[in-house]
Amino acid sequence: MFLSKHVDALQEWLAQQKEGHQTIGFAPTMGALHDGHLELVRMAKRAGDLAVVSIFVNPTQFNDTSDLEKYPRTPGRDLELLLSADCDAVFMPPVEEVYPPGADLSISLNFGEMENVMEGEFRPGHFSGMATVVNRLLDIVKPDRLYMGQKDFQQLSIVRDMIRQLKLPAELVMCPTVREADGLAMSSRNIRLTPAMRALAPILHQTLLETGEQLQRYPARELEANAMARLEAAGFRPEYFSMVDGRTLQPVDGFDSSDFIVACTAAWAGDVRLIDNVVLKGQAG
Numbered sequence: 001m002f003l004s005k006h007v008d009a010l011q012e013w014l015a016q017q018k019e020g021h022q023t024i025g026f027a028p029t030m031g032a033l034h035d036g037h038l039e040l041v042r043m044a045k046r047a048g049d050l051a052v053v054s055i056f057v058n059p060t061q062f063n064d065t066s067d068l069e070k071y072p073r074t075p076g077r078d079l080e081l082l083l084s085a086d087c088d089a090v091f092m093p094p095v096e097e098v099y100p101p102g103a104d105l106s107i108s109l110n111f112g113e114m115e116n117v118m119e120g121e122f123r124p125g126h127f128s129g130m131a132t133v134v135n136r137l138l139d140i141v142k143p144d145r146l147y148m149g150q151k152d153f154q155q156l157s158i159v160r161d162m163i164r165q166l167k168l169p170a171e172l173v174m175c176p177t178v179r180e181a182d183g184l185a186m187s188s189r190n191i192r193l194t195p196a197m198r199a200l201a202p203i204l205h206q207t208l209l210e211t212g213e214q215l216q217r218y219p220a221r222e223l224e225a226n227a228m229a230r231l232e233a234a235g236f237r238p239e240y241f242s243m244v245d246g247r248t249l250q251p252v253d254g255f256d257s258s259d260f261i262v263a264c265t266a267a268w269a270g271d272v273r274l275i276d277n278v279v280l281k282g283q284a285g
């Protein structure tokens with residue numbers, strides 16, 4: 001497995017692989033890897049791509065500095081896991097490699113209402129930081145395919161729109177959410193859950209599924225309010241529970257409002273913020 005902290009060394013290695021007509025599959029991550037991340041690697045390998053993973057905790061997408069400081073970092077274990085998943089290359093840059101001093105890499109794209117709802121409402125600035133770093137990493141790696149998880153559904157939608165707006169050559173491939181046996185979506189943040197909050201956490205997914213099942217019979221707003229109350233009663237501090245059109249991310253009124261509906265939620269379990277979503281109608285990806 002090739003490992004580098006430097007853009008130049010990575011690009012030299014990538015150029016050699018591309019000469020051998022290898023296609024490149026790229027999965028950007030923030031480390032503290034789990035099986036959800038490894039599934040991105042496995043998907044790339046199954047498609048015949050060389051799997052390239054970046055591990056970079058991007059400071060510009062954290063609107064909350066204590067969240068950035070507390071973000072779990074497990075580099076040694078990450079490398080072992082990637083090796084075991086047959087990953088081909090890992091890019092672990094320091095901040096200066098991604099954002100060279102003096103270079104202005106920020107992109108000002110307009111994602112319309114898509115970036116103002118849900119995560120956009122509760123994490124101001126998050127998506128512009130995320131889009132900037134994904135664009136920068138795509139410019140460094142120039143992959144044939146970009147692998148991202150459905151777990152961050154809004155992020156995926158915004159990256160899809162960025163690729164369209166900037167006419168980037170990478171094909172976006174969605175990886176379905178990988179879950180623990182009890183339904184909790186795998187997340188780097190899960191290791192920070194207290195035992196009591198870990199026991200509570202699967203209720204998030206259960207609430208998404210059970211609320212979603214009722215959309216054929218009840219109006220979306222009523223179900224969302226009930227789901228928020230249920231999460232709060234269970235011991236979460238929910239931020240939003242929204243049933244949205246899977247393309248525009250705007251709220252739907254009911255099951256017949258769209259052919260692609262996704263229920264999305266974010267809630268605090270103690271001091272850990274969890275997000276999850278399930279597709280209620282149509283197909284993501």
Ligand code: AMP
Nearest residue numbers: 029030031036148149151152177178186
């Ligand atoms: P992160 O390290 O949290 O920034 O995530 C890196 C990539 O892994 C993103 O494309 C995520 O959507 C994806 N990912 C994170 N958790 C999961 C999961 N449980 N299942 C599938 N993909 C995931």
